[in-house]
Amino acid sequence: MKQDYKIIPTEPGEIRHIARKMRKDNVILAMIHGYLDQDGEPVISYDYQIEPGVESYAVRGHKVLPSISDIYDKAAEWPERELNELFGFEFEGLDMSKRLFLPDNMLSGQGQIIVTPMDELIRDRYVDKGGNAVSSAGGSSSSETVFGKINDEERRDG
């Protein structure tokens, strides 16, 4: 059987409304993910378990979104804090008085964990040394090349 996965483009203003509706229907929030899409735009996706699949409400092009931690409690608070501390996304209304990953008063976090803010990722992966945008997102060769190499080696080895 296949696990369905449906991506639904969403606007920031709809996030809290969707969360409230899902909570009311006892739908589990599987996870909140943050990443860059193929055009280098930041994406935050809210993945809800509508069994046997997942509906992913994806907001593109925004680095600041309203928090849903008051609706989904820790199930949303921890992923939001993770996305804030490790990737630099911001969530309005999220309690950021303390760090989740390494508390402030013990270790700063600098050098202890790999922090990859979105700005840095965009610069590394989508802008060349001359400051010009590049069209291809990350990676230096196509998957065809790599798998082709493996296939060639396997054929050669017999």
Add this chain to the structure above:
Amino acid sequence: MSQIIPIGPYHPSLEEPVHARLVTEGEMIKDAEVFIGYNHRGIEKLAMEKNYIQATTLVERVCGICSHVHAMTFCMACEEIAGVNVPKKAQYIRVIIEELERIHSHLLWLGIALHIIGHDSLFMKSWADREVCMDILEELTGNRVNYGMCIYGGVRRDITKPQMETVSKGLDLLEESTKELTDFILSDKTVALKTQGVGVLTTEDAIRIGAIGPHARASNVPVDVRKDAPHSSYEDFDFKVITYHTCDVFSRAVIRALETLESIKIIRQAFKQMPAGPINLGNAIPTIAPGEYMCRNEAPRGQLSYKVVANGTDKPARVSIHVPTFKNAPTVPVMLKGNPVDAAGLIVASIDPCFSCMDR
């Protein structure tokens, strides 16, 4: 007068680094906070620097106990993006290894919990049983951990008839021994005194906070990816989703003992119904086109999810890993409240935490 007791990040009673602050009044815990990140290795970022073949090996190292399920879920996500149909036999072999991994993880947890409550004879029995499971895994994969069994498009090794016979004998031993262990847990006075009514997580709290896996099932929440969203032919097997109603540490022990027996049942069915055919795609592995997919799997500690974003190159553009402990750890402060300080170690351990997984 309230006092704050810090535990960790490095503490003699902790196997892995985590930091907790307990707010106490006398002997009783009034509030608690948990902080993570002390074992962060940046595996998600590293995976973006590796090609898909290398990344499979890398993600298998997220955890030393549930390594197969990490590699399997990553491969499942990549296969879905690429539109690959994994051969049926490979799916069955993946299920067998996943269930063996669940057995060894559950027996490991039962041993640790019994050791914490001071019942070392049962701890040694549980770990002796686990050795049988580790031997089976070594027989099938060549390794005791980090099995290297799962590859993009299938599995690396077949399971032969003589191997099935050897494993079946091991399963007979395990089944008999686990039944004994379950009887001990259900009837032993020490276990009852130390675990019943301790670290209660009500069904309402479990749902509100988003607990998953055996931890949620021990709070009477029937969630299991293998039943709710079956994959890898799980729909072919007859097994029960075990739930228990006491919502305490005792409940968590009972769940894991009974789930071990269900896993043995699944493996036996997989051997009996094992289809013929290839175990992987050989040289016909297709490229991974741009796309994204989130795949879920029932790891020993609960739902594991991998979101993979592919951009058409040889490297994933994003590998987002979310592990059961990340969902279950926020329940710890709720469970600690109202319990004496000396129960804190057992309550933290009762979620079967894996900080290696959580920090990844």
